[in-house]
Amino acid sequence: MNSRGSVDALHRSTMHGEPPAHRERLLAFRPLDPTNRPAPLKTYTGVAATLLPRELRPSSSSAVEVLSGHVAEPGQLDEGLLGTLLFLAAGITRVARTVDGDPIWFRSAMSAGNLHPVEVYVVGDDVHHYQPLDHALVPLRRGVHVCDDVTLVLTGIPFRTCWKYGERGWRHLWWDAGALLANLLAAADAHGVPAQILVGFSDAAVAALVGIDGVDEVPLALVRFGTGELRLPPPEALEPVTARAEPVARRVLRFPLVVDAHTETALDLDAVARWQQAALSVSQPAPAVVEAPPDPYSDDRVEHVILRRGSTRLFRRQRAPSALLEWGLPAACRAVPLDAAPAGTLLEHFVNVHDVAGAEPGGYRYTAVGGFEGCTRSDDPRAAGSRLCLDQPLGGDSAYTVFHAVTLDPLLDTLGGRGYRSAQLEAGIAAGRLALNAVAVGGGATGLTFYDGLVSRYFHTEAAPLLAVAVGIPQTRPARSGAPGHPVELPGYGRLMSRLAAGLHRS
Ligand SMILES: Cc1cc2nc3c(=O)[nH]c(=O)nc-3n(C[C@H](O)[C@H](O)[C@H](O)COP(=O)(O)O)c2cc1C
Known part of the structure; x- marks a missing residue:
């Protein structure tokens, strides 16, 4: 087994x-x-909850x-x-x-x-x-x-x-x-x-x-x-x-x-x-704690951040404050309390920077130990970001797009196929943290899918990308969230989806 x-x-x-x-x-x-649409929620019959x-x-x-x-x-x-x-x-x-x-x-x-x-x-x-x-x-x-x-x-x-x-x-x-x-x-x-x-x-x-x-x-x-x-x-x-x-x-x-x-x-x-x-x-190794960004972010609580989160559907192409990257990414890549990663992490991360204050646009490798290391330049990083993410505009309109990654052979040789389960799970945790971190400092994020081989070639790495996240300045804020048992109704959702489908946001 x-x-x-x-x-x-x-x-x-x-x-x-x-x-x-x-x-x-x-x-x-x-x-x-x-x-043959699957039911969105698991329900039991004949049992009182x-x-x-x-x-x-x-x-x-x-x-x-x-x-x-x-x-x-x-x-x-x-x-x-x-x-x-x-x-x-x-x-x-x-x-x-x-x-x-x-x-x-x-x-x-x-x-x-x-x-x-x-x-x-x-x-x-x-x-x-x-x-x-x-x-x-x-x-x-x-x-x-x-x-x-x-x-x-x-x-x-x-x-x-x-x-x-x-x-x-x-x-x-x-x-x-x-x-x-x-x-x-x-x-x-x-x-x-x-x-x-x-x-x-x-x-x-x-x-x-x-x-x-x-x-x-x-x-x-x-x-x-x-x-x-x-x-x-x-x-x-x-x-x-x-x-x-x-x-x-x-x-x-x-x-x-x-x-x-x-x-x-x-x-x-x-x-x-x-x-x-x-x-x-x-x-x-990865640190359990990183330095928090300075004010003005300190009044929010985690529950406010979680309930404000919603995947960004349109990014504004504008310069992002440095905290979005310089704090947001290291804080997302902190050690995970995961039995498969007792030293801290299984992952490395590749970042395509488009427009962040104080950061040169281009491709970087990020690890908790080595920090940011430049690994690729592109004449048009935004075009590359979108291309890598299955040609989705979100991948290039973001301030930066991250690809959580792992080199598969040593992982699978040591931990078998269960190592793959573990690395994918850690990628999801890093992505989820990145989304929260973005919201906490006034930005937004969305998970994205990607061209696997193209990402590795773009960053000149043997590592396999596991999951992409685009982080940036949202054009619109997600609706507020409801309380347990009382979700908030989203009016006009159908209209927004048709607008996105028609690609009108570019005009
Ligand atoms: C692993 C993962 C991959 C995703 N891939 C895409 C994607 O390729 N394109 C996209 O527009 N949104 C993508 N999303 C965002 C989801 O569509 C979004 O989370 C979902 O619609 C629920 O909306 P919410 O995040 O606002 O709650 C992805 C989300 C996750 C977690």
């Missing part, structure tokens, strides 16, 4: 702009098939301090704070309507295509599923006593994202989970309840615990609050979960490369400690 071949196959068959390495293994399907408190617990530290890595005084993770953390990480904050009046939910963290394939379970004495629409917990098991504190289990529903992205959707599971975790880590730090993320665990035990099949819904990561022992029962010791989940879609398609990539990177319980030990030799 945990071989590298299956993720190699998936990665090399899903590179934008390159011929798929295993074309014969790609599923022939109709992307975005409107007759318990509402979480709807008041958000305010934090008291400045957002930029927390986003720089400063953890608030130790707090108590009671039900109210748990509800706050769940909402800030995975809550429903806004709602738009289709022309038919159907809801399109927006959530506190970004997600490619707004598809939100990640589900969250709360595990302690009992097991619950977080139901964001009502901001409630659905009971699934009683009296399992997995830990004395609280552990969250993040799972992914591949079809919810593969419906649009095909096999590349498996990468999206990790990116979207990472973006959610960036919010969660920031909110937890703001309340003094530090969290530890685990990618090393027994897949079979976690799947059985939360009652998923491990194929159409797969375990992604655990989040430990507290340091007590985690006692995952062996699958055979558990009765099946009896609560009935509604089907994900009329016909849930299985993508063979995705099924293989996930099942062949599973870990058995007795392999976990060895795998985590091996991570020591591939992760690189």
